[in-house]
Amino acid sequence: MRRQISQEAGFLWGASTSAHQVEGNNIHSDWWHLETMEHSPLKAQSGHACDSYDRWADDMDLLAAAGLNAYRFSIEWARIQPAPISFNLKEVDHYQEMIDGARERGLLPIVTLHHFTLPAWFAASGGWLRPDAAERFLAYVDVLLPLLEKAEAVVTINEPNMVAVMHRVISGEASLETGLGGGLPKPSTAVTDVLIDVHHQTRAFLHENLPELPVGWSVANQVVRSVPGGEQYAAEYKGAIEDVFVAAAADDDFLGVQAYTRTVFDADGAKVVDPAAPLTQTGWEYYPKAVGEAVRDVRELVPDVPLLITENGIATADDQQRIAYTDEALASLEEQADQGAQLLGYLHWSLLDNYEWGSWDPTFGLVAVDREHDFLRSAKPSLAWLGQQNHRAAQLSATTPTAAHHTLSSTERDDS
Numbered sequence: 001m002r003r004q005i006s007q008e009a010g011f012l013w014g015a016s017t018s019a020h021q022v023e024g025n026n027i028h029s030d031w032w033h034l035e036t037m038e039h040s041p042l043k044a045q046s047g048h049a050c051d052s053y054d055r056w057a058d059d060m061d062l063l064a065a066a067g068l069n070a071y072r073f074s075i076e077w078a079r080i081q082p083a084p085i086s087f088n089l090k091e092v093d094h095y096q097e098m099i100d101g102a103r104e105r106g107l108l109p110i111v112t113l114h115h116f117t118l119p120a121w122f123a124a125s126g127g128w129l130r131p132d133a134a135e136r137f138l139a140y141v142d143v144l145l146p147l148l149e150k151a152e153a154v155v156t157i158n159e160p161n162m163v164a165v166m167h168r169v170i171s172g173e174a175s176l177e178t179g180l181g182g183g184l185p186k187p188s189t190a191v192t193d194v195l196i197d198v199h200h201q202t203r204a205f206l207h208e209n210l211p212e213l214p215v216g217w218s219v220a221n222q223v224v225r226s227v228p229g230g231e232q233y234a235a236e237y238k239g240a241i242e243d244v245f246v247a248a249a250a251d252d253d254f255l256g257v258q259a260y261t262r263t264v265f266d267a268d269g270a271k272v273v274d275p276a277a278p279l280t281q282t283g284w285e286y287y288p289k290a291v292g293e294a295v296r297d298v299r300e301l302v303p304d305v306p307l308l309i310t311e312n313g314i315a316t317a318d319d320q321q322r323i324a325y326t327d328e329a330l331a332s333l334e335e336q337a338d339q340g341a342q343l344l345g346y347l348h349w350s351l352l353d354n355y356e357w358g359s360w361d362p363t364f365g366l367v368a369v370d371r372e373h374d375f376l377r378s379a380k381p382s383l384a385w386l387g388q389q390n391h392r393a394a395q396l397s398a399t400t401p402t403a404a405h406h407t408l409s410s411t412e413r414d415d416s
Ligand code: BGC
Pocket: 018, 021, 158, 159, 162, 220, 258, 311, 349, 356, 357
């Protein structure tokens, strides 16, 4: 039996962040080390980030004031366990306050346990390929049990497929520029296997200790497509970078869908980008329908698993473009709901203009942060706009019987 996210709150409508990208001073993490080392390959450091470690209440106030009802954020393992033998219980209290703070504001806390960053000691000693990786992760999760009791749902690992890709990039085995056919490099199969095992063990552990808590993970959907001739290449690529991670969610309570753009291959396995489409600040093709297509793709593999859109958004300096993109993205989801997709909610990436893994240039936020002037937050028009879209929740959470009816009538039309 799958555990359900609160029926009372209805459709989840909110935004997402991750600890390292917004909190600041994540000094015990592997990313901090990578950013600050001599000859760092990264352009910019996270530094004080958005200072959300101290200003999380302001962030949540902004979400709640806009009429949103959910906030996805992550717990930083490197803060909880800064050294192999020590757990910092003050940090556990910190995240407890955040979970309580979200509830007090009417925001359902969707909590991620691992969002890209690791404790530096864990990463330096083999990371996910340590023989005791699962045991270590479960020891961290064990410490979190009292606070997870009040979480609405838990995402064990954010984008395990990107973690497995980045493992090969960080170890120097592959590069982002020379990846498979111009797409991202293939994930490490060893890390893929470990992450799936860690996810399943964590799910079992949480279900045993907190039997009501919905548990899932979130996959970076690539929306892999091909022009004629590229089918085989695209299928092989999609299988390795996405399907294996989606299939591993078959017995989860929900699957997190995260999509921004599509990846189209030609017969040579090279990436094709529609020349007429604008590129976003991250260089990705502007393709708002990606999220709806991602939903369609995952339903082919795990048709019974309810889906939560845990990330979707655009890096742009033009907030009107953000609104237009999101509007079309929501329309693409409405279409899927109409065809029977079980959607639990929509969480926009991101609440804040935050640290984009080596750069401050791409701005994904519904809220701007002035890092030079006391981290002043200014809500962009898109934040209020998103809040006002919650009337679309009813259509997005359209029930399966209506969808079944819809499918039947279109089949009938085809037959006639
Ligand atoms: C990640 C975020 C990231 C976003 C935009 C996702 O891959 O989960 O951390 O900022 O996409 O690149």
